[in-house]
Amino acid sequence: MTESAPSHYLVPSKLSVPYLPPNAVNRPRVDEAFVAACKLPLVVLCAPAGFGKTTAALHGFQALKDDEPEARMAWLSLDPEDSDPFNFAAYFISAIAKQVRLSDQLCHSGVHDRNTQLKSLFGQLLFELDRIHQRLIVVLDDYHAIDSEEVHAAVAYLAKHLPPHVTLVLTTRSDPPASIMSLRLQGLVADMSADLLGFNVAEAQTFFQQVGAGFQLDEGDVKRLLEHVEGWAVGLQLIVLGLKSKPSYDELKARLEQKDLNAIDYFDSEVFDSLPEDVKRFMLSTSVVKRFNAEVAEALAEDVNVHEVLEYLQRQHLFIVQFNEPQQWFRYHHLLRDFLKHKLITQSGGDVRELHHKASQAFLKMGYIVGAVDHAIRSQDQKQITDILRTYGNDLNHKAHYDLVKRCLAELSDETISSDTQLTLVSCWVESIYGDPNRVDHILTMAEAHIENDNADSRQLRAEYQTVRSQAYFSMGDFVGAEQAAREALELFPDNNTRRQSPLLIYANVKFEQGELDRALSIYEESELLSRQEANHDAVLWSLNQQAQIWKQRCDFARSISLAKEVQEYAAQHNVNSGFNACFSLFNQAELALEAYHLREARLLINEVGLLCQNWDEFWSQHLFGWLLKMEMLKGKPTVARDLAAQHEGILARENVAEHLIPYSMEVQLLYWWQNEDIKKIETWLKATPPVDKFHSMRDYVILRAQIYGHIACGRYQEASMRLEQVYSPLREFEGRPYQLEFIRLGLLHVALLNLQNKESEAMTELMLLLPLIQQYSIVASILFLRQWVMPLFEKMDVDALPEDQARFVEQLLILYKQRNTSSRRGEEEVPDGLLALGISKKEWRVLQYIIDGKSNDDIAQTMFIAVSTVKTHINNLYKKLSVANRKEAIALGKELASANT
Numbered sequence: 001m002t003e004s005a006p007s008h009y010l011v012p013s014k015l016s017v018p019y020l021p022p023n024a025v026n027r028p029r030v031d032e033a034f035v036a037a038c039k040l041p042l043v044v045l046c047a048p049a050g051f052g053k054t055t056a057a058l059h060g061f062q063a064l065k066d067d068e069p070e071a072r073m074a075w076l077s078l079d080p081e082d083s084d085p086f087n088f089a090a091y092f093i094s095a096i097a098k099q100v101r102l103s104d105q106l107c108h109s110g111v112h113d114r115n116t117q118l119k120s121l122f123g124q125l126l127f128e129l130d131r132i133h134q135r136l137i138v139v140l141d142d143y144h145a146i147d148s149e150e151v152h153a154a155v156a157y158l159a160k161h162l163p164p165h166v167t168l169v170l171t172t173r174s175d176p177p178a179s180i181m182s183l184r185l186q187g188l189v190a191d192m193s194a195d196l197l198g199f200n201v202a203e204a205q206t207f208f209q210q211v212g213a214g215f216q217l218d219e220g221d222v223k224r225l226l227e228h229v230e231g232w233a234v235g236l237q238l239i240v241l242g243l244k245s246k247p248s249y250d251e252l253k254a255r256l257e258q259k260d261l262n263a264i265d266y267f268d269s270e271v272f273d274s275l276p277e278d279v280k281r282f283m284l285s286t287s288v289v290k291r292f293n294a295e296v297a298e299a300l301a302e303d304v305n306v307h308e309v310l311e312y313l314q315r316q317h318l319f320i321v322q323f324n325e326p327q328q329w330f331r332y333h334h335l336l337r338d339f340l341k342h343k344l345i346t347q348s349g350g351d352v353r354e355l356h357h358k359a360s361q362a363f364l365k366m367g368y369i370v371g372a373v374d375h376a377i378r379s380q381d382q383k384q385i386t387d388i389l390r391t392y393g394n395d396l397n398h399k400a401h402y403d404l405v406k407r408c409l410a411e412l413s414d415e416t417i418s419s420d421t422q423l424t425l426v427s428c429w430v431e432s433i434y435g436d437p438n439r440v441d442h443i444l445t446m447a448e449a450h451i452e453n454d455n456a457d458s459r460q461l462r463a464e465y466q467t468v469r470s471q472a473y474f475s476m477g478d479f480v481g482a483e484q485a486a487r488e489a490l491e492l493f494p495d496n497n498t499r500r501q502s503p504l505l506i507y508a509n510v511k512f513e514q515g516e517l518d519r520a521l522s523i524y525e526e527s528e529l530l531s532r533q534e535a536n537h538d539a540v541l542w543s544l545n546q547q548a549q550i551w552k553q554r555c556d557f558a559r560s561i562s563l564a565k566e567v568q569e570y571a572a573q574h575n576v577n578s579g580f581n582a583c584f585s586l587f588n589q590a591e592l593a594l595e596a597y598h599l600r601e602a603r604l605l606i607n608e609v610g611l612l613c614q615n616w617d618e619f620w621s622q623h624l625f626g627w628l629l630k631m632e633m634l635k636g637k638p639t640v641a642r643d644l645a646a647q648h649e650g651i652l653a654r655e656n657v658a659e660h661l662i663p664y665s666m667e668v669q670l671l672y673w674w675q676n677e678d679i680k681k682i683e684t685w686l687k688a689t690p691p692v693d694k695f696h697s698m699r700d701y702v703i704l705r706a707q708i709y710g711h712i713a714c715g716r717y718q719e720a721s722m723r724l725e726q727v728y729s730p731l732r733e734f735e736g737r738p739y740q741l742e743f744i745r746l747g748l749l750h751v752a753l754l755n756l757q758n759k760e761s762e763a764m765t766e767l768m769l770l771l772p773l774i775q776q777y778s779i780v781a782s783i784l785f786l787r788q789w790v791m792p793l794f795e796k797m798d799v800d801a802l803p804e805d806q807a808r809f810v811e812q813l814l815i816l817y818k819q820r821n822t823s824s825r826r827g828e829e830e831v832p833d834g835l836l837a838l839g840i841s842k843k844e845w846r847v848l849q850y851i852i853d854g855k856s857n858d859d860i861a862q863t864m865f866i867a868v869s870t871v872k873t874h875i876n877n878l879y880k881k882l883s884v885a886n887r888k889e890a891i892a893l894g895k896e897l898a899s900a901n902t
Contacts, residue, residue, distance in 0.1 A: 011371060013291045013329035015095045017075040017139075019322045020058050025207045027059070030197065034060025035067070037190030038137060042159040042183055043169045044176060047194035049334055053171040054321070056197055057139050064137065071135035072099040077331075078140060079290060083148040084403070085118045092140075093125065100132050104575050118154035120579075120613060130163045142334075143172040149179070156180045159188060268339065282309040283332075284347070287340035288355045289375070291323075291331045299362035300355055353379045360384055369396065373404055377411055385411050386423060393426030402434045418446035425464060432472035440472035456494075463492035467503045474506055483510045501530035505539050512546055515696035517738035521550045537574055541567050541581040548588050553698065555740045555777045557592050564588045583609055583620075587661070590627060594634065597780040597816065602631060622651040623661055626668045633672060634784055639831060645672045652685060663702040670706040671785055674713040682710045695727045701742045708749060717757050724750055744773050745782050752789035760793070767793050771802075775809040783813065791817050832898045840881055847874040848894045851887060 034056060037043040045053040061073050076095040082088045097107050106124050129136070146152065156179045159168050170176060183189050199207065201223050272280065285301040286292050297306045310330070313320045323329040332340065344352060360375035361384075369392050376384040385408050396405050409417065409427050417423045424447040428440045444465050451458050470485035489503035504527035511520035524543045531539035548563035567585035570576075586609045593602035606627045613620040625648035632641040651665045666689070673682050692704045704727060711720035728750055731743045747770045754763035767790070774783070783790055794814060799807045831845045840848070843864075850860045857875070861868045875890075884890045 010091065010094055011291060011368060013323040013331065014077045014079070014091060015075065015098055016323035016329065017073055018054060018058065018077075020062075021055060021321075024055050024059065025199075025203055025210060027056075027199075027203050028063075030056050030192075031060050031063035033192060033196055035064050037192060038064060038167045038169075040188055040190045041162040041164075041167060042180075042189045043167060043192065044181075044189060045169065045171045045192045045197065046173070046175055047197050048173055051194050051197045053197065054141060056192065057141075057169055057171060061137055064135075068135045071137065074099045074136065074138045076138075076140050078142045078145045080145050080147070083146050083151060085148060085150045085154070088146070088148070088151050089118055089121055093121070096125070096129075096136075096138060100129075100134055100136060102128055118150055119157050122154050122158045126158065126161050126163070129166050133165055136166045137169060138166065139169045139171065141171045143170040143176060144174045149177075152177045152179045156183060159183055160186075268343070272339075272343070276312075278304045279309050279312055282306070283313075283340055284344045285355060287332065287337055287344055288352055289359050289371075290337075291329050293329045295366060296359065296362045299358045353381070357381050357384065364388065370401065370404065373408060377407055380411065382412060382416065386416065386420065389426055390420065390422045393422060397426065397429060402430055405430050406435060414443055414446060418443050419450060421447070421461060425468060428465075428468040428472065432468055432475055437472035437475040440469060444469055459492045460494075460497075460499075463489045463503075464499070466492065467499075467506070470503055470506045474509060479510045479514055482506060486510065498530045498534040501527050501534055501536060501539060504530065505543065508543070508546065512550075513697050515700075515739075517550045517553060521547060524550075535574075537571075537576040538581075540570060541576070544570065545581055545584045545588070548585065549698065550738070552588060552592065553739050553741050555744075555773075557596075557777070561589055561592060582612055586612070587627075594630065595781045596778050597634070597784075599631060599635065606631070619651065622648055623665060626651070626665045629672060630668050630781075630785075633668075633675070634781055641672065642676075645669065645676075649681070663699045663706070666706040667702050667709075670709040670713075674709040675788070677713065679714055682713050686710045686714075691723075695730075698739075698742065701727070701739065701746070705745065705749060708753075712753060712756065717753065720753055721757075724753065740773070741777075744770060744777070744779055748774075748779075748782055748786055748790060751793065752786045755789050755793060764793050764796070771806055771810075775806045778809075780813065780816070784817070787817060835894070835897050840878070844874050844878050844881070847871060848878055848890065851875070851878075852891050852894055852898075 034043070038060075045056060047053055061071070065071050074095045076091050078091075082091060093102065093107055096102065102125070106121070106128060140155075155168070155170075155176075159180065160183060162168060170180075175181060181189065184191075201219065205219060275283075282297065282301045282304045285304075286297050288300070289296060292300070294306050294310065297304075297310070301309075310320075314322070321331050321333065323331075331337075356375045356379035360372045360379055360381070363369075363375060364372035369388070373385075373388055373392075373396070376388055389405070389408055393405060393408075405426065409423075409430070412423070417427050424443060428443055431437055431439050431443075448462070448465060451461060466485045466489035470482045470489060473479075473481035473485055486503040486507035490500060490507070493500045493503070504523055508520045508523035508527055511517075511523060524547050528540055528543035528547070531537075531543060544563050544567045548560045548567075551557075551560040551563065564585040567581055571582065586605050590602045590605035590609070593599075593605060606624065609627075610624050613624075625644050629641055629644040629648055632644060648665070649669055651662070652669060666685075670682065670685065672678075673685075686707065689703070689707065691707060692700050695701060695704065704723065708720045708724055711717075711723065724746065728743075728746045731739055731746065747766065751763045751767045751770070754760075754766060773779070783794075791814075794810055794817070797810055799810055802810065831840055831842055835845060835848070846864065847860060850863065855863070857868050857871045860871045864871070875887075878890055879885065882890055882893050884893055
């Protein structure tokens with residue numbers, strides 16, 4: 001099986017299938033129901049605590065194996081902290097990987113990549129499970145502990161698309177949320193409720209015979225006891241324990257009649273008080289941990305013979321669950337643990353910090369760092385917390401346990417943190433990227449006061465401090481401060497130190513955001529080399545993507561595409577989940593394919609992005625609509641473009657999502673609104689979008705173009721001219737033109753604006769100046785997006801007077817323009833808007849066209865290569881949708897609605 005994560009990040013018992021309780025009664029009717037339920041993708045065992053859900057799943061699986069001996073069961077015991085999608089993914093993927101082989105990339109993504117969206121991860125998991133034909137049952141035990149819509153949505157998606165040989169089983173005390181249970185309406189859920197799981201009389205009688213330690217109860221007594229507990233398995237077990245501790249059954253019946261069978265009260269008065277003292281001390285001490293083995297128990301119950309007590313608990317069936325692990329991990333039944341914790345708090349006066357400290361030490365000794373940290377926090381032992389953070393803080397950050405690290409740091413004062421080098425760095429990196437970057441400078445200033453010597457070690461330390469300070473400034477948008485801190489860090493680091501890659505990368509990001517692309521490029525290249533040496537894969541991928549962006553602006557498209565492809569090659573070579581970096585690289589390639597009018601290649605790239613992020617949040621699907629919209633606008637499909645624009649425009653109302661992509665979405669939506677004169681939406685958007693007044697990054701230029709589209713569409717030509725001139729003239733004079741592509745695109749917009757203002761001569765002059773660059777770099781899409789206002793100028797050019805290569809380019813462009821501006825040929829897919837609104841399909845539209853042309857049913861059938869009966873079906877559908885009675889009425893209404901579209 002696949003080794004998916006280091007053991008000290010995953011509690012083994014959570015991934016282990018529990019042993020069947022030794023007193024479990026064989027109940028064939030429940031087993032048969034479980035086996036039958038597993039024919040569906042999702043099985044829900046929903047009942048209150050103590051109804052035997054876990055036992056039913058274990059017994060049911062054993063029954064399933066009788067028919068399918070090769071079947072395997074993956075098990076995950078859930079806790080409230082697993083509501084965190086990252087924790088859930090790590091455990092879920094690891095549980096399955098214990099039973100079937102999964103790819104290393106999937107296991108790495110599930111356990112180590114916090115940026116991976118759950119539904120995306122499950123998409124890859126479904127692909128791999130589909131290739132594994134082994135019967136697999138995946139149990140999520142105690143699913144009611146999960147309180148996360150993202151997890152619920154991902155589980156629903158998984159259940160909906162599971163291959164037939166995989167079944168997902170949820171054991172839960174409450175019905176799962178609507179996002180999961182909506183699958184019931186699709187017939188994908190098998191329910192096993194308390195009514196099914198409750199004991200009947202025959203099963204209860206068998207239970208008393210097996211577990212009752214010699215007590216003989218007649219059928220009438222069993223029936224009365226069963227009615228009292230309403231089939232509750234734990235209630236029956238409590239009665240048995242009561243029978244063992246009471247002198248007579250009559251006394252037990254009398255006590256039962258006096259009060260309801262409350263599990264906590266009953267266990268306290270009827271069972272716990274009669275236990276040996278060492279057993280009671282053991283149970284109370286070990287109740288502070290969710291799971292324990294002999295080693296943990298010895299640390300918590302120092303004066304007890306742990307092995308003897310464990311044997312006693314198992315022999316007496318005292319609600320203890322054992323997991324199938326070599327180290328023999330255990331947990332108490334939830335109801336019992338609740339009772340024990342309450343009892344412990346009462347007896348100790350609420351102070352159980354010493355027990356948590358012992359638990360932390362035990363988990364730390366065994367290498368279970370997450371558990372050690374959790375109990376260290378509960379113990380409020382600052383020394384233990386600082387020791388763990390010193391040793392494991394960086395590793396916890398790298399494994400994305402940010403919340404856990406921040407919980408630790410919250411227990412420490414700023415003085416404590418700043419007095420320790422390792423604590424300072426762990427704290428500041430967490431705050432600079434995932435917390436409050438404003439705190440970083442304060443902590444670093446305090447920490448720097450503790451640096452006394454001026455030697456190589458102290459200079460290295462100051463360099464690390466300046467690096468994280470630079471990141472904090474960058475996160476706050478203080479690029480001047482970020483650059484200064486990064487430069488100081490680079491001066492302090494030795495030239496041959498690979499740690500230079502961190503300040504270099506931040507420095508390059510600053511230069512990129514400030515528009516100094518040439519400088520940024522050289523720094524990215526240097527950072528990439530050092531990042532490769534340090535095996536910092538994310539830094540390598542980011543550097544490659546940013547270099548690709550810069551070469552695109554330089555119009556060296558071949559080099560840009562090569563670097564974009566290298567992102568995916570590097571990720572595959574080093575088994576790294578590339579996530580957003582892969583999306584950015586594919587978008588870059590798609591943009592350049594569209595620009596050169598390689599539509600098929602662009603569509604394949606966009607589809608690849610869609611497959612990669614199909615299970616991410618809604619933003620990505622909306623963003624993909626923008627790319628498809630741009631393609632349809634190029635192809636001249638107004639109806640399809642209209643539908644895509646309607647789906648895409650909602651993205652403009654979203655905030656704080658993928659800031660590198662939002663400007664693109666703004667541009668394509670405004671371009672569409674401009675072309676379709678949707679003035680009201682444009683005015684609303686312009687009011688809500690602050691005007692760009694500084695032009696440093698590519699993002700600034702893209703948003704500016706969108707704003708200029710809006711001003712032109714609203715007839716504010718002077719405003720548009722002023723905004724355009726503000727940036728276009730400086731670009732024209734910029735030496736070397738690092739923003740060559742932006743210069744060309746803004747130049748074409750300038751041409752369109754001049755022509756709209758009836759300044760055709762000036763527009764033609766400007767276009768002739770741009771023509772050598774347009775031809776050299778094969779700029780096509782940027783022209784066709786402005787076809788209404790730019791292509792008439794190309795039609796008036798004296799092609800014979802142009803250099804041969806430019807003349808050939810213009811001729812090809814004119815041919816393409818004319819092809820995309822002719823009326824649709826018979827049989828093409830476009831449906832007039834009026835007919836589309838009535839639900840007329842593409843095939844029905846073709847049939848209607850042939851009817852209008854006077855063709856008979858036989859002629860239509862021969863032309864469309866379909867049967868005459870199919871033609872009649874299409875005609876009948878047309879009559880219903882058009883609300884007409886005959887061919888004559890259909891022809892008249894069809895002509896009317898079709899002409900309204902022209």
